[in-house]
Amino acid sequence: MTPNRVTIEDVAAEAGVSVATVSRALRGLPNVAPGTRERVLATAAAMSYEADPNASRLAAGRSRTVAMAVPVLNGWYFAQVVAGVEAVLSESGYDLLLFGVTSDASRTRFLSGPLRRRSDGLILVDIRIPALEIESLATQKAQLVTVGFQAEQFPSVRIDDLSVARSAVAHLVGLGHTSIAIMAGLPDDPLRFTVPELRRQGYLEVLEEVGVAPREEFDVAGNFSIDGGYEAMAKLLDLDDPPTAVFAMSDEMAMGALVAARERGVDVPGDLSVIGVDDHDAAAVVGLTTVAQAVSHHGSVAARLLLDRFEDPDAAPVHHCNATKLVVRSTTGPPRDT
Amino acid sequence: MTPNRVTIEDVAAEAGVSVATVSRALRGLPNVAPGTRERVLATAAAMSYEADPNASRLAAGRSRTVAMAVPVLNGWYFAQVVAGVEAVLSESGYDLLLFGVTSDASRTRFLSGPLRRRSDGLILVDIRIPALEIESLATQKAQLVTVGFQAEQFPSVRIDDLSVARSAVAHLVGLGHTSIAIMAGLPDDPLRFTVPELRRQGYLEVLEEVGVAPREEFDVAGNFSIDGGYEAMAKLLDLDDPPTAVFAMSDEMAMGALVAARERGVDVPGDLSVIGVDDHDAAAVVGLTTVAQAVSHHGSVAARLLLDRFEDPDAAPVHHCNATKLVVRSTTGPPRDT
């Protein structure tokens, strides 16, 4: 993998200076005579020398690498966030180490493993961290940015999940619905964090405000996937008294719900209104009403927060809250019997 | 970022052996007494020690890291492939460095830069490499696996793009269509490789076989995105004599086409049949007819090919060709005037 490598010593010899000088010159450090610098740069270029990243990381303790963990690599949402992060990082000359974290064990491995050693900073997307662990990370002065939830000690970027849910459910209520189901993640998912909880809370709040008692069987688990949404919708439609509207916590679940409805000949939005969250690329295609968020923007903001942190590790952590917006399309409408 | 680092020396001291023994024990090398090995393993685990990848890469030349490059990080297809790769790598204790390569410059950076030294191997997805560069990589004994296209010198995984296109277009022809458009990538995309070319070739072959002359204005560029597909479809529908069917090279473009059709009141499949490629998660939702491929499987196969390569670098490169399958849903049907 590494054939005829040219080392810093080769360059030093060729340029007639010491390796120390080469190192300084190449990295633009002060205390190098302009003439010397120029000569070093020239010979380095001529020999097409590039510092071995492993050696320099080992010696300097920095790697220009950021490690990122997401729960589901092939989920639409996470792919967008990853893309946003990567775009900013590569622009700044940082490399991205990507991890799928699907269990407590893998999360621990991510937070404590070689990563801490081989990356300058961490980005965590929608991964629950126990308060104790957060505290320990803070004590260790870890460079960490979270997406999707907020810990006081670290910069974060998220949306207002409470108001997301409220506006979605309020939209349904406004259309005249009172029989409204909610589709969340798996009940025992150890990784999903505040997102489902806050969204459920918003749902319950609005129901209470309009005097509708929540029904337990209307709270179903869709695993944030199309398939999960399909299954969950099937369960809802099997009820003796199915809901007239569904608030899915993600567009992917909402799309699964649409399939289930269509298969059973349930008319949308006549018999059933469906609203999601995200504004998935395909939402416009299926005419899905949703609460939109600028997902890949989350990623770029997170990356920037982290880079800022590198510059000034002691600044107070910044907490970003991105805007969301109700986008009404054709999967929501008044209930049939209004 | 590295606060209480625990080094191999710490472990050695704690276990009462030398660093050499620790190194051997941890890596499962021979010449370590079973009892000693056990003790070392135990104390290493207790201290949650993990070797610094930079140090070991520097000393041994291997880093248990794979670098992967894809053209569009937030495209559905690529996210799936990334997920497939990551799953296999993490299972084998490898880390994944991810890069978005969108230009010749970034490709060169990926292939030649320090990256090659940081990682043990490279996975390239749908990124065109000039023959000369391939040759040079082979000479340097680069560890490389390609996805989506094939170079003789390196293992690869792909699908039969020619037959993908043929079966899609044959399906349309079988329904009675003769006025069939094709939606490809951007004409001057420097990165997309054989995929669009082969698929176009398949399209042309089938047309020729049934005696239909291809029309230049029926070959539009959709950029492999939903938006691109939307624009391209709009262009087609603006023609005096629009096609009755469209073969989109990806489901995302096909979905964009569906939106455009709906907005103009064009009935699908009555007035227009649409077929895509991929079997995107949302394809089932919109009832899109498509040629399915097991995308994330591409990724896991690629990762495995690379890991195999590490074991036996001199074996003849293996070329995988994954299966595809026509999935007929509801966006294709006979033309109105049949």
Next chain:
DNA sequence: TTGAAAGCGATACCAC
């Protein structure tokens, strides 16, 4: 401004 030399944390060769 420049250079000599001491690490950085592991691996691997060579004695014992």
Next chain:
DNA sequence: GTGGTATCGCTTTCAA
């Protein structure tokens, strides 16, 4: 089977 130690390529004091 184990332990010393040179080595990997670079960064970074510390002197000169």
